[in-house]
Amino acid sequence: MAVLSDADRAASSxxxxxxxxxxxxxxVGVTKADIRAAVNGIDDYMSANATAINQAxxxxxxxxxxxxxxxxxxxxxxxxxxxxxx
Amino acid sequence: xxxxxxxxxxxxxxGPATDAAPLDFIVGTSTPVENxxxxxxxxxxxxxxxxxxxxxxxxxxxxxxxxxxTSCGTVTGTIQIEAAFRAFVDDAEDLDTTAHTYDYxxxxxxxxxxxxxxxxxxxxxxxxxxxxxxLGAGVECLLRVRRNTADSAAAFAYIHGIxxxxxx
Numbered sequence: 410m411a412v413l414s415d416a417d418r419a420a421s422s423x424x425x426x427x428x429x430x431x432x433x434x435x436x437v438g439v440t441k442a443d444i445r446a447a448v449n450g451i452d453d454y455m456s457a458n459a460t461a462i463n464q465a466x467x468x469x470x471x472x473x474x475x476x477x478x479x480x481x482x483x484x485x486x487x488x489x490x491x492x493x494x495x
Numbered sequence: 496x497x498x499x500x501x502x503x504x505x506x507x508x509x510g511p512a513t514d515a516a517p518l519d520f521i522v523g524t525s526t527p528v529e530n531x532x533x534x535x536x537x538x539x540x541x542x543x544x545x546x547x548x549x550x551x552x553x554x555x556x557x558x559x560x561x562x563x564x565t566s567c568g569t570v571t572g573t574i575q576i577e578a579a580f581r582a583f584v585d586d587a588e589d590l591d592t593t594a595h596t597y598d599y600x601x602x603x604x605x606x607x608x609x610x611x612x613x614x615x616x617x618x619x620x621x622x623x624x625x626x627x628x629x630l631g632a633g634v635e636c637l638l639r640v641r642r643n644t645a646d647s648a649a650a651f652a653y654i655h656g657i658x659x660x661x662x663x
Contacts, residue, residue, distance in 0.1 A: 422539075423538075423539040423540075426538050426539065426649050426650070427537060427538070427539065430537075430538065430568050430650050430651045433568065435568055435569050435570070435611045435650065436568075436569045436571065436649050436650060437569065437570060437571060438571050439569075439571060439649055440571060440572040440647040440648065440649055441538060441539075441572065441646075441647055441648070441649045442647060443649070444649050
């Protein structure tokens with residue numbers, strides 16, 4: 410799986426910062442460049458490990474859920490794991 | 496003779512047709528809580544606020560200083576504030592047909608307050624003449640203020656107010 414385009418990575422970084430700013434969620438110890446580097450790192454990891462993540466989904470879900478549905482499922486699990494109470 | 500000073504509150508400004516810095520509020524913690532008015536500048540999109548004013552007749556040609564009270568949603572990185580004048584010279588500035596090229600002066604605030612919610616004071620100076628678009632005593636103008644997003648702070652920058660005085 411290819412990595413996101415430069416524009417999409419920039420948009421991810423921008424949208425994240427704007428959303429957290431609106432929520433008055435202060436960043437400590439990181440600049441705009443640091444957050445962009447974090448986006449790049451996560452996207453690189455997702456690109457390199459997309460197959461492994463897909464393989465972690467057992468059948469019949471792996472074969473029958475669409476890619477957007479599996480992406481949303483991943484989002485739900487990550488949210489429940491890390492974002493409860495945020 | 497200097498002219499004292501002019502104070503521009505956030506509500507004194509007006510956004511341009513696009514990319515206006517929104518009027519926002521920092522919520523205090525007193526009882527009842529304060530809604531502290533600010534102009535909020537995005538970290539990624541350059542946003543502007545335009546202020547209308549007239550340079551007082553007491554202006555003696557010493558140039559002007561803009562003193563900004565700002566804060567930021569983070570304690571890390573820098574914010575860069577820029578300002579430029581457009582003078583409405585008598586019988587010479589066609590506002591509805593002539594585009595103006597703003598010549599910005601800037602200040603980089605390289606040390607943000609060490610606590611989010613605290614403020615800092617920094618200045619931008621303009622020399623008399625072309626640097627302030629030829630603005631003279633008794634002349635109306637537009638002061639355009641923006642945040643240059645080439646800075647590094649990953650958060651909104653807030654302008655609380657601007658004081659303008661003749662540079663001593």
